[in-house]
Each structure stands twice: as structure tokens, then as C-alpha cells.
Amino acid sequence: MNSIVMAPALRARARRRQPARTVIHPWPLRVMHWLNALAIITLIGSGWQIYNASPFLPILFPRWATIGEWLGAAIAWHLAAIWLLMLNGLGYLLWGFASGHFRHKLWPVSPRAVWRDARAAIRFKLPHEVGVYNAVQRLLYLGVIALGILAVLSGLAVWKPVQLWPLSDLFGGFFPSRVVHFTAMAGIVLFLAVHILLVALVPRVLPPMITGGRLPDPEWHR
Amino acid sequence: MTTFDPARRKLLGRALAFGALTMLTGCNFDDLQHPDLADKFLRLMSGWNNEVQAVLFSPHTLAPTFKASEITRPPRFNAFYDITRAPQVDLAGWRLELGGLIGDRRAWRIDQLRALPQESQITRLICVEGWRVIGQWSGVPLRHFLRAVGADTRARYVAFKCADGYYTSIDMESALHPQTILALDFLGAPLTAPFGAPVRLRIPTKLGFKNPKSIVAMEVTNQWSGGYWEKQGYNWFSGS
Numbered sequence: 001m002n003s004i005v006m007a008p009a010l011r012a013r014a015r016r017r018q019p020a021r022t023v024i025h026p027w028p029l030r031v032m033h034w035l036n037a038l039a040i041i042t043l044i045g046s047g048w049q050i051y052n053a054s055p056f057l058p059i060l061f062p063r064w065a066t067i068g069e070w071l072g073a074a075i076a077w078h079l080a081a082i083w084l085l086m087l088n089g090l091g092y093l094l095w096g097f098a099s100g101h102f103r104h105k106l107w108p109v110s111p112r113a114v115w116r117d118a119r120a121a122i123r124f125k126l127p128h129e130v131g132v133y134n135a136v137q138r139l140l141y142l143g144v145i146a147l148g149i150l151a152v153l154s155g156l157a158v159w160k161p162v163q164l165w166p167l168s169d170l171f172g173g174f175f176p177s178r179v180v181h182f183t184a185m186a187g188i189v190l191f192l193a194v195h196i197l198l199v200a201l202v203p204r205v206l207p208p209m210i211t212g213g214r215l216p217d218p219e220w221h222r
Numbered sequence: 223m224t225t226f227d228p229a230r231r232k233l234l235g236r237a238l239a240f241g242a243l244t245m246l247t248g249c250n251f252d253d254l255q256h257p258d259l260a261d262k263f264l265r266l267m268s269g270w271n272n273e274v275q276a277v278l279f280s281p282h283t284l285a286p287t288f289k290a291s292e293i294t295r296p297p298r299f300n301a302f303y304d305i306t307r308a309p310q311v312d313l314a315g316w317r318l319e320l321g322g323l324i325g326d327r328r329a330w331r332i333d334q335l336r337a338l339p340q341e342s343q344i345t346r347l348i349c350v351e352g353w354r355v356i357g358q359w360s361g362v363p364l365r366h367f368l369r370a371v372g373a374d375t376r377a378r379y380v381a382f383k384c385a386d387g388y389y390t391s392i393d394m395e396s397a398l399h400p401q402t403i404l405a406l407d408f409l410g411a412p413l414t415a416p417f418g419a420p421v422r423l424r425i426p427t428k429l430g431f432k433n434p435k436s437i438v439a440m441e442v443t444n445q446w447s448g449g450y451w452e453k454q455g456y457n458w459f460s461g462s
Contacts, residue, residue, distance in 0.1 A: 054352030071351060072455030073250035073264070079457065080267035161348065162285045162427050162462040163278045174346070174354060 024131045024213035028095050033209055035088045040188065042067055042081035047185060049074035056178065082155070089148060109138040128202050131215045144191040151184035251455035268457050275459040276393060285401055285426035285462065288344045294355040297409065299416045300430065302388070302450070308415040309385040309436050316420055322381075322441035325372020332420050335406060338362045338370065343401060345426035347433065348462055350451075359424040361405035365398045373442045381447045382423060385436040390449030392425065392432060393459065401426050404437070429460040 025033070045067030052060050053071045068074030096102040113135035120126035121136055133141065153167060157177035161168040171177040199206050207213065250260050257265070299305045317329035342360035368375055375398060381391035396402060405424040406413060413419040418435025425433055431451045441447075452458045 050352065054349070069250060069252060070455075072451070075350070075457065076250065076264040076268055076455055079271050080264055083267070083270075160275075160278060160462065163280060163283055165283065165286070174348065178352065 022215050024208040024215055027212060030209055030212060032088055032092045035084060039081050039085035039088060042077055043085060044185060044189065046074040046077035050078060051182065086152060105133055106138050106141055109135055109142065114139050140191060140194065144188060147184050147187045151181060151188065154181040154184060254453065271457055272459040275461045279395055279461055281395055281399055285345050288346065288356045290344060292356050293344060293358055297357060297417065298355045300349065305416050310415050311385050311420055311436055313420055318421060318437065319439040320371060321439060322443040323374035323377045324442050335362055335421065339366065341403060345401065347430050349430040350456060350460065358409055359403065359405040360407045361403045363400065364402045364404055367404055368397065377442045378444045379446060381441045381443055382434040382437050383439040384434050385438050388434055388450045390432055390434050391447045396425060396427055399427055427462055429462060431456065432460050
């Protein structure tokens, strides 16, 4: 399916007598994936500790799952890790657009394809095609990118409700910004649960995110 | 392309994960005399965040103001001690001591402060913990007071000491902000002990703990002096 999209690029490479891309995950993606993992885990763990200082739902996060022994340490971790998340995230977006990663791997995603793949996945009939994201994956990846952006914007609104008042107003004020920030976190945690569950179900997808892996011969796709 | 040794990779991955976990979940800011590597890293990032906040700060951006009907009642007490232990300051003997880069360092009595032009504000106090209250404060704008005593407003910091041993300091730009006041009244009456009698700093462009209560001394200085909570790990600038 994807070979149709890729074909012209492959032909161009063949003309220039260059080898086609052979790895499943190119190195910038792998580096950014794990830096992002480190930032996200730190932000969620410290964010839970910060939430616990002034909860607005009848729930508290267990101590063992939080990062930072007390509020001061948790805020310090949160406001340190956010720089890694933002710089790495910016790098990912720039790389994603410039390299064609978004165009080739995450796009297009049609409601019909999502419906088809979601039904197949639920019946465990959706095969894992190496190097190709199915429609449900594409939707989830695009969704979690959007949630990440929402989390950063709402977090800025909580951090600076006076200086960044337009952002604070956009979310409806200080407290609504906290709620949006929390909701974005919940969505990201839900994504992580599915993401890690799928890796547990298909463990062979994990090593390529470390080593890069090797794509099957592109000729097979023709 | 690569020689892939799954056993080695796995070990490396586990070592990294373990290192990250012990580093992250360990105690931070627990022993101020002996900061570990994580403490030093967090202090470094907090210093960077101070710089970023100074750049973000605009002297012309005002904190939102509210209607009298939106005032939080009853008001919420907050300190690092119980309400019964709030310092009882003897008004007759109280003086605001001045120090540092100030032309006229004579101490001020409360009636002298009351004789200065007063300004009132209904603003929101946001606590570092995440809750917020709306209150009405009135008093002497700090920028007017600093000029009245001949303070060097090119200095970097204004530092405060309190009757309960609390202390903190703020950047001069924030000190000169039009909504930064030496508050004498709260909710239309002189400040009571739990809310910072006889004088507190009200600075709605910063978090609650940057609003010291029961002030007894003020210093204008280029020397960074941190604060009670800042020393323990809260970010020094803590702007809103």
C-alpha cells in the first residue's frame, strides 16, 4: 500500500545509484524517541507530585509513582524536564516535516481507514507490517503529538497566568488551564498505556527502536 | 550495518533504566549542606528559569483584578506554621528598618506609612501549591516608597525580613511594578496577625510565598540573598 507512495522516491534513488533507506527507524527518530521518553516520564511523575499538593479531583497519585520527594523538588524536576521536552519536541517537528516522515508515515489518515483497521485490530486480524503504520497507529501518533502541544500550551498558561495572559484567557483562566493540563496528561498516559501494551504484545517492534532495525527488501512491496 | 548483540543491549538498557530511576526518585533538596549531582542540576536549571522569567516579565502587564463579590470568604490562612503561632507584633514598638542602597535609612513607624498615599487592589493570590484566593489589599505602592526613601532603583534586589524569621527577596523590576504594594489593610481593615500585621508585601505578579508577611526590615541590594523557601528548593523568581 505504502509502496505506491514510496515508488517515485525509490526510483529516483535508483537513478542516482544510491541505496534505498534500509532501516525501519532512522537514527534521529530513535534518539528523539528515547529523549522524549525520559522527558515525558519525568514530567508525568513530577506533575503527579505537584497535583497532589492541591488536588481538584477526589484522587491522589501514589507516592511511589511520583518524582521529587516534596513539592519543591517536583516543581524543579518539572521545570527542568520541560526544556528537554520542548527542545526535543521542536527538533522532532522540524525533522518530521523536513525529512518527509510525517508526509510518508503519518499521512494520510482517513476515518474510513481508521474504522477498517480498528475493527481488524479488535479481532486481532490486523497484521503488523514492518515499517508501515496502520491507520489506527497514525491516528494515535498524530493525536499524542496534538496532546503534547496542548500540554505544553496549557502548562505555560498555568506557569505564567499574568505574563502570558492571552494563553491563560484562551484556556478560560488559571484554574481551567490546570484542568486542561491535567486532561492532556491523562490523554498522554492513556496513549502510553496502549503504546506499551502493543509493544508487549508484539515485542519484536522494540529492538528496531534501539538499533534501527532493517526494512525488508523494497522489491517485495512492488 | 550493526552487530546486534541482544544480551548486551538488554543489559545496557536495564542499567540506564535503573540509573534513571534511582536518580529521579531519590531525595532531592533533602540535605542542603550536601547537595548531590541531581540537586546541583536542578539548581542550575532553576537559575536558568530565573533568567527566562526575567525576560518574560513585562513592567506594563497587569495582574487581573476582580469584583468585590469575587473575594474569597472566609480568607485562607497560609504559613509554614499553624495559625495560632502567627507573630503578634506590638504596633507601638514596631519599626520598618531600612538598609542597603537607600538614601534615608531612618526606620518608619506605622502612622508614617499610613500618612503616605494609599492604593487599593482586588487581586488573586496564587499559591505555589496550585490553589488561589482573591482578596482586597491596600497600602503604599512599593515604587513610591522606594523613591520616598531615596532608594537606588538601579540596584538588583529588594530583600525583606519578617517578624517570624521568614525572609525573601525580589528583583527590582518586579518591585517597581505598579501593583506591588506594601499592604497595610486587608479586606478593608488593618492587617491582622495571621495575614501579616502590620505590613506585608502584596505582589500579584508573583506566587504567594513571594508575598512576605509581618515585615520588619527591607534592604535594597545588589547581593542575592534568596529566601526561606527558595533556599529549600522553590524557584527564586516565581513570577506569575
